[in-house]
Amino acid sequence: MTIGLTHYLVVAAVMFVTGLFTMMTKRNAIGILIGVELVLNAATVNFVAFDRYLGPDRLDGQITAIFVIVLAAAEAALAVGICINVYKNLSTVDVDRANSLRG
Amino acid sequence: MNDMMHISARSFMRLVAAVGCVLLFSSRETIASDASGVTTAVAPGGLLEAGLFYFVALAAVVSSLGVCLSRDIVRMAVWLFGALGSVAVMYFLLAANFLGAIQLIVYAGGTLILLVFGVMLTSKSPWVKFQCPKIEMLLAGVICSALLGCLCIVLTEATWAGSMEVVPGASVKVIGQTLLTKYVVPFEVAGVLLMIVMVGAAHLARQED
Numbered sequence: 001m002t003i004g005l006t007h008y009l010v011v012a013a014v015m016f017v018t019g020l021f022t023m024m025t026k027r028n029a030i031g032i033l034i035g036v037e038l039v040l041n042a043a044t045v046n047f048v049a050f051d052r053y054l055g056p057d058r059l060d061g062q063i064t065a066i067f068v069i070v071l072a073a074a075e076a077a078l079a080v081g082i083c084i085n086v087y088k089n090l091s092t093v094d095v096d097r098a099n100s101l102r103g
Numbered sequence: 104m105n106d107m108m109h110i111s112a113r114s115f116m117r118l119v120a121a122v123g124c125v126l127l128f129s130s131r132e133t134i135a136s137d138a139s140g141v142t143t144a145v146a147p148g149g150l151l152e153a154g155l156f157y158f159v160a161l162a163a164v165v166s167s168l169g170v171c172l173s174r175d176i177v178r179m180a181v182w183l184f185g186a187l188g189s190v191a192v193m194y195f196l197l198a199a200n201f202l203g204a205i206q207l208i209v210y211a212g213g214t215l216i217l218l219v220f221g222v223m224l225t226s227k228s229p230w231v232k233f234q235c236p237k238i239e240m241l242l243a244g245v246i247c248s249a250l251l252g253c254l255c256i257v258l259t260e261a262t263w264a265g266s267m268e269v270v271p272g273a274s275v276k277v278i279g280q281t282l283l284t285k286y287v288v289p290f291e292v293a294g295v296l297l298m299i300v301m302v303g304a305a306h307l308a309r310q311e312d
Contacts, residue, residue, distance in 0.1 A: 003156045006258055008193065011160045013254040015186065017247045018167035024243035025235045028176055030221050034183050037214065038167060041190050052197045052272075054263055059273055059281050062199050066282070069202075069209055070293050074300040076214045080221035081307035087225040 008049035016042035029083045029093040033076065040072045156196055163189035174234075176222050180215060187211045198272025 019038030026032050044065045051061020086098050166185035173179050187210045194203035282290055 003153055003196075005263060006261075007156060007160070008197070009258045010255060011163055011193070013251060013258060014164050015167045015190075017251040017254070018171040020250070021243055021247045022171040022179075024247070025171070025240050027235055030218060030225065031176055031179060033218060033221075034170060034179050037183060037210075037218075038170060038186060041187065041210075045190055045193060048194055048197050048199050048202060052199070052269065059278060062202055062273070062278060063281060063286050065199070065202055066205065066278075067289060067293060069205055070297065073209055073214050074297055076217050077304045078300055078307070080217055081304040083221050084224055084308050093225045 005049055005053040008045060012042040012045040012049070015039075015045070027094050027096060029086065029095050029098075030080070032095065033079050033083075037072065037076070040068060044068050152196060155192070159189050159192045159196065163193065176226070177219070180219050180222060183218075184211055184215055187215065198269075200272065201275045201278055 016039055019035045019042060022035030022038060023032050026035065047061040047065045047068070049061075051059065051065075055061065083093050087093050090097055163186055166182045166189060169182035170179050170186060173182060187206065191203045191206040191211070194200075194206055
């Protein structure tokens with residue numbers, strides 16, 4: 001009953017697919033952002049699991065995971081700013097209604 | 104139905120937080136007893152690891168399903184908190200203690216709060232309940248389950264080129280040294296990126312006069 005690499009990869013695959021489903025079916029811009037966060041987390045779990053089982057001495061996976069977390073925080077900050085701007089212009093964050101480039 | 108989901112979300116959060124605390128304290132004892140500074144949260148291969156992994160995996164899967172199935176955006180955020188916490192415990196199980204702490208502080212403490220702020224600032228519109236057409240929902244479900252099936256088949260069939268042997272996890276000192284020697288250029292680029300993002304976000308969200 002040893003926990004191996006495949007166990008973590010399968011959990012990450014489930015998280016990735018649910019994030020994809022969230023991005024496909026939500027119309028709220030912030031809901032789509034939450035789906036993106038799920039997908040990024042799944043990728044990070046993959047990086048750390050590969051780092052643990054396939055290259056334990058090199059730390060590459062963990063460093064990559066740190067950079068992914070930094071980029072996700074930056075992306076969330078910018079995306080929330082954009083959402084607030086879209087809300088100011090259109091008074092909704094429905095992505096189907098934000099279909100014009102000239103605000 | 105929705106009330107039940109809400110209550111189960113809260114109890115899941117509590118359980119995940121409790122397991123995280125237990126792991127944190129056990130890893131602290133390991134640090135105290137280990138003079139070389141090498142940390143491992145749970146001994147690999149033991150029954151404790153298997154039990155904790157299955158519990159946390161269940162929590163992660165249920166929270167992810169809660170994110171994609173609940174309609175209310177605030178409940179989605181609460182379920183996302185459960186998923187992020189489970190991923191943090193998974194990092195502790197993978198002997199990446201520093202990364203687990205970062206996950207809890209930056210993701211669960213920072214990014215999630217930012218998302219909730221976004222929800223609050225943008226929710227006072229007549230179209231709060233955005234509904235996706237049933238046919239699109241069905242199509243997305245079919246595509247996603249097909250993708251999940253293919254991924255699971257590939258992952259269980261694959262053989263990985265590697266030793267598969269588990270060594271004790273790296274200490275924070277080693278991570279810091281690697282970050283400032285081998286990865287110093289990406290580190291600096293990330294710093295510049297964060298400054299640009301800060302300026303850009305302030306510019307985007309400023310008050311128009």
